[in-house]
Structure formats: structure tokens, C-alpha cells
Amino acid sequence: MHLPFVPSTANAALSMVLDAAIDSKTKPPGSLGMLEVLARQLGLIQQTASVTLTQPAILVFAGDHGVAAENVSAYPQSVTWQMVENFLAQGAAINVFARQNACALLVIDAGVNHDFGARDGLLDRKIAHGTRNFLSEAAMTPAQCAQALAHGIALVDSLQGNVVGFGEMGIANTTAAAALMHKLTGIPVADCVGAGTGVSADGVRHKQHVVEAAVAHHAGVDDADPLAILATFGGFEIAMMAGAMLRAAERRMVLLIDGFIVTSALLVAARLQPSILDYCVFAHCSGEQGHRRMLDTLAARPLLQLGLRLGEGTGCALALPLLHAAANFLREMATFGSAQVADKHP
Numbered sequence: 001m002h003l004p005f006v007p008s009t010a011n012a013a014l015s016m017v018l019d020a021a022i023d024s025k026t027k028p029p030g031s032l033g034m035l036e037v038l039a040r041q042l043g044l045i046q047q048t049a050s051v052t053l054t055q056p057a058i059l060v061f062a063g064d065h066g067v068a069a070e071n072v073s074a075y076p077q078s079v080t081w082q083m084v085e086n087f088l089a090q091g092a093a094i095n096v097f098a099r100q101n102a103c104a105l106l107v108i109d110a111g112v113n114h115d116f117g118a119r120d121g122l123l124d125r126k127i128a129h130g131t132r133n134f135l136s137e138a139a140m141t142p143a144q145c146a147q148a149l150a151h152g153i154a155l156v157d158s159l160q161g162n163v164v165g166f167g168e169m170g171i172a173n174t175t176a177a178a179a180l181m182h183k184l185t186g187i188p189v190a191d192c193v194g195a196g197t198g199v200s201a202d203g204v205r206h207k208q209h210v211v212e213a214a215v216a217h218h219a220g221v222d223d224a225d226p227l228a229i230l231a232t233f234g235g236f237e238i239a240m241m242a243g244a245m246l247r248a249a250e251r252r253m254v255l256l257i258d259g260f261i262v263t264s265a266l267l268v269a270a271r272l273q274p275s276i277l278d279y280c281v282f283a284h285c286s287g288e289q290g291h292r293r294m295l296d297t298l299a300a301r302p303l304l305q306l307g308l309r310l311g312e313g314t315g316c317a318l319a320l321p322l323l324h325a326a327a328n329f330l331r332e333m334a335t336f337g338s339a340q341v342a343d344k345h346p
Contacts, residue, residue: 001146003243004153004250009044009278018043024335034303038281038326045254045279046162051327053254055161056320057104058313059244060087060094061152061168063111063237064130066139067214068172072207074197077130077171081114084169088121093310094167097317103165105313108155110148111236112170125151127236134179135214138232145231145239152243156251163323164248165256165283166265167313168237171197174288177264179211179233181290183223184267185297189215194260194289195309204289226271234268241265246272249279254323256316259286259308263294270298281323283315284308 018040023029030036042051062084068077086092087107090099098105108123109116113130116122127148131139140148156164174196181192193208214233221232230239242265248255249269257266257280269276277298284304285292295302303319 001149003149003272004246006246006249006273006275006279008275009047011044011047014044014047014049015040017049021049021330024337025329025333026336032329034301035322035326035329037301038303038323039330041281042254042327043330045252047252049330051330053163053324053327055104055159056163056165057106057159057161058094058098058165058167058256058316059106059108059155060313061108061110061237061240063170063173063235064113065170065172065176065235066131066133067135067175067210069133070135070210072175072196072199072210073171074199074203075171077113080169080171081112081116084109084112084116084122087169088119092312093314094312094317097314101317101320103317103320106155108240110151110240123155125155125240131235134176134233135210135217138218139176139234140231140236140239142227142231144236145227145234148236148239149243152240152245153247155240156244156247156253162252163254163256164244165258165313165316165320166241166245166262167258167316168241168261168311170235170237170261173235173237173261175207175211176233176235176238177261178207178290179214180229180238180264180267181294182211182215183221183229183233184226184271185294187293187297191293192290196288226268230268238265238268242268245269245276249273249276253279255280256319256323257282258313258315259284259311260288260291260294261311263291263298266298267294281319283319286315
């Protein structure tokens with residue numbers, strides 16, 4: 001299938017303009033820390049020193065996983081559709097945080113094992129009623145994987161703003177994300193698998209064994225083929241996010257990346273289009289084992305470290321005020337010259 005092309009944001013002349021603009025503000029150089037790094041990144045994404053953030057939205061993709069049959073989660077699979085109902089009723093953490101930050105929230109049925117019918121606030125992009133169990137067969141067919149990517153691309157085309165955050169819901173999706181992480185990075189499975197929804201130490205070991213057995217079963221999958229890896233071990237929500245990320249970067253939008261599962265989708269997208277990382281703002285480092293290693297692989301600097309491991313895009317909503325702060329200081333803060341404040345000694 002035809003995938004979006006993501007250009008690099010590199011621009012030496014603009015970089016110098018942005019550095020000069022940031023350093024001219026009424027503060028010691030570097031004293032706003034990561035906000036200065038973020039402001040510079042926003043300028044390069046938008047290719048201007050006059051950065052504006054408009055109509056931020058968070059997309060929450062929900063999907064079920066066949067590997068849930070292997071008892072890899074502390075919760076039954078029915079929680080996926082029940083949490084979608086909670087999103088629609090405005091009762092979940094992401095609803096609270098998105099509302100608090102004036103951020104639009106879109107809920108997408110990518111492949112939940114439940115029939116919702118036509119519902120206000122729910123975008124039906126269901127590929128199937130959950131993936132197959134990748135312990136014994138590929139999670140998706142290549143056609144299903146391609147369809148999920150295409151749906152993600154089209155969803156981003158419907159957005160009006162220039163900031164998009166990514167969230168997910170899907171029982172057993174940390175197991176899928178751990179398998180993707182291992183296959184795409186080569187990091188040992190034991191360092192990729194974590195507690196997910198809160199399984200015990202024995203539960204974590206069981207998840208590890210399931211992923212190891214699945215990887216052995218699919219030993220013929222090419223480590224250099226990210227789409228084959230995605231179809232074999234991923235989820236409909238993960239594939240849809242990867243497609244949406246690629247299109248958002250092609251449109252020069254700011255991508256807010258949430259936790260472990262969202263970052264696994266980005267791993268796929270980055271193997272397809274490495275320049276996508278130029279557009280990514282990493283909201284936080286989650287409490288899920290493996291996320292820090294995943295971020296290190298991407299040379300990512302997360303904005304927050306709050307021990308979050310909920311998903312849903314909650315980290316994106318919580319990081320959004322920092323994004324606004326970076327844009328606003330670059331655009332609105334006085335310079336030494338305009339404020340008639342003495343600059344530091346030569």
C-alpha cells in the first residue's frame with residue numbers, strides 16, 4: 001500500500017533564527033530548560049518562528065486481542081468494550097483531562113469484540129471483532145493490517161487542528177506491544193514485558209513465556225519488515241495509530257506520544273519513515289517496564305515522569321499545557337531589547 005512520506009524538519013537557517021529568538025527572551029540562556037528545546041522543535045515542525053497551536057485533539061483507538069485468551073491480563077476482555085462505554089459517557093480519566101485542557105477527544109472502534117451499533121461520539125472503523133491469537137497464528141492478515149493503516153490515515157485527514165495526541169484501550173495490548181518492541185529493537189523479551197493492567201510477578205513471567213513462544217512460532221517473520229511484524233504481533237488499534245501518525249507527520253502536525261502501547265505503534269511508524277521522530281513530543285515515561293528502554297531506543301526525552309500506566313492518551317492531555325507554554329513564551333515573551341532589560345555581560 002502507499003504510505004505517507006514524512007519529510008525531515010531539518011532547516012539550518014531557521015534553526016539559527018529560532019535559537020536567536022529563544023536566547024533573546026528576558027531570561028538567562030537555557031533557563032527554561034526543556035521548554036526551550038520544545039519551542040525550537042515546534043518552530044522546526046511548523047517551519048516558522050511564529051508558532052501557533054490550534055484545535056488539539058486526542059484520538060483514542062480501541063481494539064481487542066486474541067492473545068487475551070492466554071490469560072495475560074488481570075482483567076477480562078469485556079473491559080475493553082465497557083471502557084469504551086465509559087469514554088462515551090464522559091467518565092474516564094482521559095475525558096476529565098481532555099475537558100480540563102480544552103482538547104477534543106475522538107473515540108475510535110478499531111476492532112473491539114463487541115457490537116456497539118450506531119452511537120454518538122463513537123467512530124466505527126472496526127476491522128474485525130478483535131485480532132487472532134498470535135501465539136498460534138498471525139494477529140492480522142496483511143489485508144487487515146493495510147486496512148487499519150488506511151483508516152488511521154483517513155482519520156487524520158478529518159482533523160482541523162495542528163496538534164494530535166494518541167491514546168488506546170485494549171485488554172492484552174501490552175502483550176502485543178512487548179512482542180512488537182522485541183521484534184523491532186532486538187531487546188530481550190524479559191526486558192520488554194511488564195505488569196500491564198497489574199498482573200503479579202508470576203503473571204509477568206507467564207506473559208514473558210507467551211511472547212517468547214509466539215516469537216519462536218513466528219521465527220520466519222523478517223525482522224527487517226515492520227509491516228510483517230505489525231501484522232503478526234500487533235493489534236488493530238496499534239496499526240491504526242501507526243497509520244494516523246504517519247499521515248499527521250506528513251501534514252506537519254505535532255504528534256503527542258503517550259505511553260507503552262502508543263510508543264510501540266510509533267516504533268513501527270519510525271521503521272517505515274524515520275523522519276517521523278522530528279514531529280514527536282513524548283508526553284511521559286510510563287511506569288510500564290520496557291517503556292524507558294523503548295524511549296531510549298528512539299533517543300526520546302519525555303516531558304513528564306509521573307508513574308502513569310493507564311493509557312487512554314492521559315499522558316498526552318497532561319503534557320498539553322507544556323506544549324502551549326513553549327509556544328506561548330516563544331511568541332509572547334518580551335526580549336531584552338523590547339523590555340529594555342540589560343542583557344548579560346559580553
